[in-house]
Amino acid sequence: MKADMAYTKEMFEKAPQELRDAEGIRRPSIKYWADVWRRLKQNKLAMVGLILLIVMGIMSFAGTQIAKFEYYEQNLTKINVKPNSEYWFGTDELGRDLFSRAWLGTRYSLIIGLLAAFIDFGIGVVYGGVAGMASRRVDAIMMRIAEVIYSIPYMLVVVLLSVVFSEAGSGTSMFVLILAMTITGWVPMANLVRGQVLQLKESEYSLASESLGASKGWILKKHIIPNTLGPILVNVTLTIPRAIFAEATLGFLGLGLQPPKPSLGTLANDGLAVMPIGLFYQILIPAILISLLMFAFNVLGDGLRDALDPRLRK
Amino acid sequence: MSKYFLKRLAMAVVTLLAIITITFILMHSVPGDPFANENKRMPEAVYQNLMKKYGLDKPYSHQYIMYLKNIARGDFGESMKSNTETVNEMIARGFPVSAQLGLQALIIALIFGPVLGAIAALYQNKLPDYISMIISIIGVSVPSFVMGSFLIQFIARNVDWIPIGGWGEWKHTILPSFALALMPLAQMARLMRSSMLEIIGQDYIKTAKSKGISRTAVIMKHAVRNAILPIISILGTTISNLLVGSFVIEKIFGIPGLGMFFTTSIYNRDYTLIMGVTVFYAIVLIAMLLLVDIAYTLIDPRIRLTEEGR
Amino acid sequence: MEKLLEVKDLAVSFQTFFGEVEAVRGISFHVDKKETVAIVGESGCGKSVTANSIMQLLPMPPAFYKHGQILFNGEDIVQKSEKEMQKIRGNQISMIFQDPMTSLNPTMKVGKQIVEGLIKHQNLSSQEAEKKAIEMLDLVSVPQPEKRIKQYPHEFSGGMRQRVMIALAMVSHPKLLIADEPTTALDVTVQAQILDLMKDIQDKFGTSIILITHDLGVVADMCDRVIVMYAGQLLEEGKVDEIFKNPKHPYTRKLLGSVPRLDMDRSETLYSIEGTPPDLYIPPKGCPFFDRCDQAMVVCKGHMPEREYHTDSHYSCCWLNHPMAKKAAEGSEI
Numbered sequence: 001m002k003a004d005m006a007y008t009k010e011m012f013e014k015a016p017q018e019l020r021d022a023e024g025i026r027r028p029s030i031k032y033w034a035d036v037w038r039r040l041k042q043n044k045l046a047m048v049g050l051i052l053l054i055v056m057g058i059m060s061f062a063g064t065q066i067a068k069f070e071y072y073e074q075n076l077t078k079i080n081v082k083p084n085s086e087y088w089f090g091t092d093e094l095g096r097d098l099f100s101r102a103w104l105g106t107r108y109s110l111i112i113g114l115l116a117a118f119i120d121f122g123i124g125v126v127y128g129g130v131a132g133m134a135s136r137r138v139d140a141i142m143m144r145i146a147e148v149i150y151s152i153p154y155m156l157v158v159v160l161l162s163v164v165f166s167e168a169g170s171g172t173s174m175f176v177l178i179l180a181m182t183i184t185g186w187v188p189m190a191n192l193v194r195g196q197v198l199q200l201k202e203s204e205y206s207l208a209s210e211s212l213g214a215s216k217g218w219i220l221k222k223h224i225i226p227n228t229l230g231p232i233l234v235n236v237t238l239t240i241p242r243a244i245f246a247e248a249t250l251g252f253l254g255l256g257l258q259p260p261k262p263s264l265g266t267l268a269n270d271g272l273a274v275m276p277i278g279l280f281y282q283i284l285i286p287a288i289l290i291s292l293l294m295f296a297f298n299v300l301g302d303g304l305r306d307a308l309d310p311r312l313r314k
Numbered sequence: 315m316s317k318y319f320l321k322r323l324a325m326a327v328v329t330l331l332a333i334i335t336i337t338f339i340l341m342h343s344v345p346g347d348p349f350a351n352e353n354k355r356m357p358e359a360v361y362q363n364l365m366k367k368y369g370l371d372k373p374y375s376h377q378y379i380m381y382l383k384n385i386a387r388g389d390f391g392e393s394m395k396s397n398t399e400t401v402n403e404m405i406a407r408g409f410p411v412s413a414q415l416g417l418q419a420l421i422i423a424l425i426f427g428p429v430l431g432a433i434a435a436l437y438q439n440k441l442p443d444y445i446s447m448i449i450s451i452i453g454v455s456v457p458s459f460v461m462g463s464f465l466i467q468f469i470a471r472n473v474d475w476i477p478i479g480g481w482g483e484w485k486h487t488i489l490p491s492f493a494l495a496l497m498p499l500a501q502m503a504r505l506m507r508s509s510m511l512e513i514i515g516q517d518y519i520k521t522a523k524s525k526g527i528s529r530t531a532v533i534m535k536h537a538v539r540n541a542i543l544p545i546i547s548i549l550g551t552t553i554s555n556l557l558v559g560s561f562v563i564e565k566i567f568g569i570p571g572l573g574m575f576f577t578t579s580i581y582n583r584d585y586t587l588i589m590g591v592t593v594f595y596a597i598v599l600i601a602m603l604l605l606v607d608i609a610y611t612l613i614d615p616r617i618r619l620t621e622e623g624r
Numbered sequence: 625m626e627k628l629l630e631v632k633d634l635a636v637s638f639q640t641f642f643g644e645v646e647a648v649r650g651i652s653f654h655v656d657k658k659e660t661v662a663i664v665g666e667s668g669c670g671k672s673v674t675a676n677s678i679m680q681l682l683p684m685p686p687a688f689y690k691h692g693q694i695l696f697n698g699e700d701i702v703q704k705s706e707k708e709m710q711k712i713r714g715n716q717i718s719m720i721f722q723d724p725m726t727s728l729n730p731t732m733k734v735g736k737q738i739v740e741g742l743i744k745h746q747n748l749s750s751q752e753a754e755k756k757a758i759e760m761l762d763l764v765s766v767p768q769p770e771k772r773i774k775q776y777p778h779e780f781s782g783g784m785r786q787r788v789m790i791a792l793a794m795v796s797h798p799k800l801l802i803a804d805e806p807t808t809a810l811d812v813t814v815q816a817q818i819l820d821l822m823k824d825i826q827d828k829f830g831t832s833i834i835l836i837t838h839d840l841g842v843v844a845d846m847c848d849r850v851i852v853m854y855a856g857q858l859l860e861e862g863k864v865d866e867i868f869k870n871p872k873h874p875y876t877r878k879l880l881g882s883v884p885r886l887d888m889d890r891s892e893t894l895y896s897i898e899g900t901p902p903d904l905y906i907p908p909k910g911c912p913f914f915d916r917c918d919q920a921m922v923v924c925k926g927h928m929p930e931r932e933y934h935t936d937s938h939y940s941c942c943w944l945n946h947p948m949a950k951k952a953a954e955g956s957e958i
Contacts, residue, residue, distance in 0.1 A: 011923035012948045045451075144325075151329045153599050155558035156592050157336070163580055163588060164340045245457055252459045252562060253577050272463060272566065280467050287460040295455035517727040521792070523681055525741030526713035529706070535740075536729050543731075615776040616730050 036230075039307040046303020049296040056293060060110055063103025071100040072260040080279055089285050092270055096260075102285050105262040109244050109293060112174065112263075116181040116243035117236050123182065124189025125232070131190065132197030143194070150187040157183055158246060162255040172255055181243045192235055196228045230308035237301035241294045248290050264290040322607055326600045333596040334385065338378055341585050381589075390590030395582045401590035408572035409594075411481060412564070415571060416556045418487055419494035423552070427499040428545055431506025432538055438511065446503060453500020458559045462493040462566040479568035490567045494559045498552045502545055509541040516540075546610050550603040557595060627695075628799060628832050629655040629678070634692035634702075636670075636677050639685055645904050647673040649856040650692065655800065660826065660833040662843040664879065665853035670904075671836045674853070675802045678834075679719055680709045696800070714741035718793035722805035724785035728777035735761075735773025738792045745796055760791035763828075764821060783814035790821060797829050804836045819846055840879055844868060849937070852876050855902050855912035857928075862938030872932075872940035875913045911943065919944060 040046055064071065068086065075095035083090040089098035131142040161180035162172045244264075250256050251265020252272070259266070264286045271283025365371045369380055384391060390401035399407075434446040456464075470478040470489060477486055513519065514537055522536040561573040568574075572591060579587035636648040648670045655661050663671045676682045678694055680701060694701040696717065704712070721727040729737055735757040743753050754773065761769035764787040777785055786806060793801055803822065807815040819842060826833055835847060843850055843864065850867040852860040852875065860873040871877045902908050902915065910926040911917070917924065923943050932945035 012921050012943070012946065148325070148329050148332055151325075151600065151603060152333050152336070153554045153557065153596060155554075155561075156333075156595060159576075159580065160337060160340050160588070160592060163583075164343060241455075248457055249459070249558065249562060252457075253565065254581060268459060268463075272459070275463060275467070283460075283463050287456075287463065291456045291460055294457070295451065298451060298454055517721055517723060518729040520681060521719075521721065521727045521737075521789070522729065522740070524679055524713055524719045525744075525792070526710045526715050527741055527744050528710060531740075531744075535732070540729070540731055614731065616778050 036304075036307045040303055043303040043306065045299045046307075049299035049303065052292060052296040053300065056106055056289070056296070057110060060103050060107035063106070064100050067097055067100035067103070069097035069100055071096065071104045071262060073097065080274065080282075082279075083281060090281050092282060093274060098267075098282065098285060101262040101267060102264075102289055105264040105267050105286060106289055106293070108174070108257060108261065108263045109247060109265075109290065112177060112181070112247045113240040113244040113293075113297075116178050116185060117239040119178065119182045120186040120189050120239050121232070121236055123186035125193050127186065128190035128193030128195075129197055132194040139194070143191075146187045146190055149184055152184060154184040155246070155249070158250060159253070159255065162250055172250070172257065174257060177247055177250065177257070178243075181246050185239060185243070189232070189235055189239070192231055193228070196231065230304075234301055234305040234308060237297060237304055241297035241301075244290070244293055244297070264293075318611070319608065322604055326604050330596055330600050333600075334382065334593055335378075337589050337592050337596075338381060341589050342374060342377070385593060390594065391586045393579075393584055393587045395579075395584040395587070401587055404575050404587065405572060405591065405594055408570065408575045411569060412557075412560050412571035412573055415487060415490055415494060415563070415569065416553070416560055418491040419498070419556055419559075420553070422491060422495035423499040423502055424545075426495075427502025428506045428538075428542060430499070430503040432510050432533075432541070434503065434507040435510030435514065435541075436533065443507075447507070450500035450503040450507075453496045454504070456496070457562075458493055458497060459562045459566060461496055462490070462563050465489045465493050466566070479566070481569045481571075486567075486569075490563045490569060493566075494556060494563045497559065498555060501548070501552070501555075505544055505548065506541060509544045510537060513537050513541045543610070543614055546606065546613060549606045549609075550599075553602045553606075554599050557599065626657050627654045628657045628659075628697065629834075630693075630695040631674075631678075632693040632695065634674070634677065634694060635690035636673055636682065636687060637690050638687050643905055646690075646907050647687075647856055647904060648677065649904075649907060651853070651856070651858050652692075653851050653858065653861065655832050655834060657799075657832055658826075658830050659849065660835060660847045662835045662837060662847040662850045663853055664837060664840060664843060664850055666838055669853045670856040671853050672804055673856075675719070675804045675834065675836050678800075678802060679713055679717060680704065680706075681713075681719070711745070714793075714798070715745045715796050716798050717800045717802065718796070718798040720786070720789050720793050720801065720803045720806045723809045724782050724789055725809065727789060728785055730777055733774055733776060734780070734788055737777075738773070738788065738795055741792075742795050756795060757791075760795050761788070763794075763825070764788070764791045766791070782810055783817065786810060786814075786818050787821065790818070790825065794825055794829060794831070798831060800832045800834065801826075802834045802836070805838070806835070807842060808837070808839070815842070822846070852879065855907065856904055857912060858941070859913065860938075860940040860942075862935070866935065866938040870934070870938075872934060872938075872945070873913075873942045874917050874919050874944070876940070878916075911941075 067088075069075075073096060075091070077095065078087070078091055079093055079095040081087050081091040081095075083098075087097055087099065089102055092098055092101070127142065127146070131139045131146075134142070158180040161176060161183070165172065165176040247256065247263060248265035248268065251263045251267075252269045254269060256266035256269070257263045267286035268283050268290070271279075271281075271286060274282050362371075369377055372380075381391075388402070390405065392400050393404065396404070430446040430450065434443040434450075437443045466478055466489070470476050475485060476488060480486055519532060519536055522532045527535075557573075560571060561577055563569070564571045564573040565577055572594075575587065576591045576595075578584075579591065631654065632652050633650050634648060634652070635646065635650050638645040638647055651670075651674065653661070663674065665671050673682065673687075677687075677689065678696075678701065689702050692702065696712070701709070701712070728734070735754060738757045738760055739748065739753040742748060742756060743750075748756065757773045758769040761772055766772055766784060766787050772780075777788070780788060789806075801822075806822070807818050810818060822833065823846060825831070835843070837843060847864055849861065849863055851858055852867070852873065854875055860867065860871070860876045862870075867876060868880065871880055902912050908914060908925075910928055911920075911924040914920050914924045921943055923946075927943070929941045929943045929945070931939040931941055933939045
């Protein structure tokens with residue numbers, strides 16, 4: 001025993017309850033979503049994506065307002081003008097202002113992406129939820145059907161639908177575009193939801209909570225929602241760029257929105273036509289915008305996935 | 315084992331039937347018939363002849379069965395717009411071109427993707443990780459039509475011996491192959507990275523280390539071999555993506571492949587050609603998916619047993 | 625007795641986002657040749673970290689050796705480079721892990737996994753290696769070893785896989801075997817078989833064993849000495865008899881009280897230890913068991929007791945050993 005320590009009789013008395021702190025000192029407990037947000041904020045790339053999305057979202061509405069010309073306004077005396085102080089992004093073959101058209105195209109791309117993801121989400125949650133809760137037989141049948149639908153090459157269906165529901169050379173309506181994109185797109189979401197439901201139905205921790213006397217509502221709030229919402233949110237974030245990409249590809253193949261409405265894909269398609277005569281800016285602008293959109297959603301989705309992964313939460 | 319394959323085969327046939335049926339229904343639900351939209355008014359007799367020639371005067375059920383029979387015989391019918399070539403001949407002309415392009419792109423992706431991902435995982439949060447992740451984030455963010463046109467603008471226009479487009483010699487394939495490969499390459503790199511990171515945390519990696527074998531041996535023999543399995547499992551999807559990519563790439567580079575025929579047939583509303591090419595694509599893709607499935611079961615010993623056990 | 629391994633004032637920490645986690649806080653112990661030593665404690669007490677740090681198997685970073693030495697045959701493992709460690713791992717020191725279901729590579733044949741290390745350490749040809757693998761599987765009583773070496777791990781049951789792991793660990797006749805909860809994931813009947821097997825193997829090869837476990841039942845008939853670990857520190861150490869018959873630390877007593885015994889009267893209660901071990905982000909300065917100890921005194925909070933030797937081989941770290949504590953206890957009883 002240390003010699004320099006002075007022992008007093010009091011020190012060897014039974015420790016009073018106040019001294020005890022049965023739970024000990026814990027690291028600061030952080031609320032789940034606050035913690036997710038904190039980790040997301042640390043991910044610089046994801047934050048760049050988020051800011052980019054906000055800026056592009058605002059510009060997709062404000063851009064057409066501050067533009068000096070309407071997107072359909074043709075000025076045949078000023079065709080294929082390179083970007084200048086009057087036409088910030090230049091004009092196209094028909095003398096239309098590309099600044100206005102590019103931001104409107106961004107708006108359509110965003111709307112299509114968001115709506116497609118939202119519909120995928122709706123169908124997926126319902127289908128997956130029903131399959132997960134249903135009896136084994138029904139579940140097996142439902143999943144087989146989903147499997148068949150999913151192994152149909154998605155782009156072929158999109159192309160076919162666009163061909164069928166649009167008249168030759170006139171482009172496709174937004175409704176058909178979204179329908180085409182969601183026809184197979186919901187399957188991964190359904191799989192995800194079903195998996196989560198099954199896992200949670202029998203998972204050890206909800207069993208553990210139940211055996212500890214937790215109510216169903218509490219389990220739902222504390223375990224099921226945080227654990228299911230995360231993967232779903234990530235999936236939605238990553239579905240949006242997929243839909244945007246599909247729409248752009250269709251537009252590029254000449255199956256995009258009906259003219260004169262622009263989408264980033266149709267703008268790129270128009271730009272490709274004039275690339276051989278040296279007008280690279282016409283494809284460059286929509287190309288950059290679409291790449292930025294895809295980039296922003298992808299890094300945000302990745303960041304969310306990392307931030308939500310409970311295994312990293314220590 | 316064989317029971318498992320039979321089951322997969324049955325699934326593939328069902329999927330194919332579903333695709334053929336959907337294609338058939340969609341193509342026949344187009345308002346009007348394919349000859350009504352023609353600008354030139356044709357004499358009634360010619361019109362009737364055409365309808366008869368393509369069997370369009372028969373009821374749908376009859377047409378459907380005829381179509382199935384023809385496909386089973388490998389006959390995709392005649393093009394409605396081209397008088398010189400049947401659909402089969404067009405496929406025979408276009409497919410080898412597309413297949414070569416797709417195969418080259420696949421090889422590029424398969425070589426560089428996993429390597430990039432593995433390096434990123436091994437140097438997690440260090441410079442090589444950041445570099446390879448930047449490459450792969452660009453790869454998944456930049457659509458192939460953007461990449462293709464950029465390659466033309468910045469490389470083909472500046473490097474004399476690389477052509478801007480066309481087909482024929484090997485040098486024609488360089489840029490399109492790379493443009494097509496970039497997205498699957500990036501997807502594979504990302505998948506490989508996350509799968510490597512997961513595997514590195516596994517107990518058996520610790521066991522391997524505890525044997526005293528070198529770091530390289532641990533990585534190559536234990537980590538990479540297991541981490542590469544998910545890549546094989548997404549090969550089917552990758553091939554499917556390559557196909558869509560080929561539509562776009564063939565258009566940009568003016569390559570006379572099947573994708574080009576397909577997009578042209580869409581412009582022309584050549585319904586038999588659209589149907590034929592769609593069904594052909596579906597057959598190729600489903601066959602690929604089946605092959606990938608079989609390959610996977612052969613490579614991953616765990617699947618062999620679990621399926622045998624059933 | 626000759627010391628094979630001597631750990632001196634070892635501290636291992638992890639750097640995390642929230643700060644440093646002091647997983648092992650200055651522990652000292654030794655293992656003699658041919659001896660079996662158990663390190664006992666609840667999960668999270670630092671026993672696995674200790675085991676892994678002897679093999680330098682902790683991921684560094686985030687883990688780092690804070691101070692101390694691990695002397696193996698007189699050489700300090702803490703100072704060894706990765707290349708030097710590779711010559712020791714699987715050759716002089718081997719390890720068995722808790723979960724046999726996940727500790728074998730699922731896509732590599734079992735025979736190859738067993739001899740992989742040996743091939744490197746002893747430069748064996750593939751025929752010699754195969755012979756060795758069969759020999760080892762036979763030794764750990766895996767039937768039909770010639771056939772089994774060509775199979776994959778999923779074709780083995782949990783107990784059989786743990787036998788494979790033992791074969792894998794012992795193939796190079798290591799001087800020290802670290803078994804990290806080798807039976808925790810197994811059925812009770814299989815547990816006994818695996819422990820018997822380990823004893824047999826030890827007799828045959830003269831290996832020292834460090835057995836890491838939270839199960840005192842496993843310890844009694846297998847080990848020579850027992851070390852009780854708690855919150856990264858050693859609280860008591862002694863020969864098996866000393867610990868089981870004359871436990872000094874209240875924690876050890878509680879651990880013993882939580883082991884079911886066949887000879888137990890039905891009326892006897894099986895105790896569980898209430899509360900949880902302290903968080904090692906901010907480790908307590910005094911006795912770590914303070915919060916859960918029935919006999920805690922004022923002095924226990926804030927002051928760590930030193931080792932008090934009851935016999936040459938038996939010590940405990942507890943303020944109850946202090947003469948003034950005994951006096952106080954007597955005083956209160958009167």
